[in-house]
Amino acid sequence: MFSPLGGVSEASVSGVGKMLSLTGMLCRAWKCAAHCAGDQERSAEKPGSQGAEGNISDDLTAIRGIGIVNQNRLNVAGIKSYAQLARADPEELRKILGGLGGGAAVEDWIDQARKLAGNT
Numbered sequence: 001m002f003s004p005l006g007g008v009s010e011a012s013v014s015g016v017g018k019m020l021s022l023t024g025m026l027c028r029a030w031k032c033a034a035h036c037a038g039d040q041e042r043s044a045e046k047p048g049s050q051g052a053e054g055n056i057s058d059d060l061t062a063i064r065g066i067g068i069v070n071q072n073r074l075n076v077a078g079i080k081s082y083a084q085l086a087r088a089d090p091e092e093l094r095k096i097l098g099g100l101g102g103g104a105a106v107e108d109w110i111d112q113a114r115k116l117a118g119n120t
Contacts, residue, residue, distance in 0.1 A: 056081045063112045065105055073097055085113035 057080040060071040077096040079085050093106040 056083075058082045058116070060085065060113075062116065063109050065109060070097060070104070082113040082117035083119070086110055086117045086119050088113075 060066050060074055073096055079088060090106045097104055
């Protein structure tokens with residue numbers, strides 16, 4: 001019997017296929033949950049609270065000291081742009097960051113955000 005997979009059994013291929021299918025379902029479920037969470041956040045915003053930046057979402061990790069975890073926490077709290085971060089209160093940022101906020105140089109983040117937003 002000829003095997004185009006070079007000795008890999010049909011059962012192994014089937015098992016991998018099932019794993020990939022499950023992975024795809026999990027990814028779709030995660031994307032759906034993330035999308036629904038975004039809808040809830042947007043519906044919780046006050047009308048007209050988008051301001052001049054609209055739906056702009058900047059890469060906050062460009063700011064020294066902000067990694068992906070802190071960017072995600074800021075995004076969930078509604079801070080998605082340099083302009084929004086530039087207007088943020090340092091104590092409020094520490095509350096948003098929770099346990100990570102104590103050692104964070106949030107004042108420096110605000111200064112960097114002002115420069116990146118063009119509000120020097």
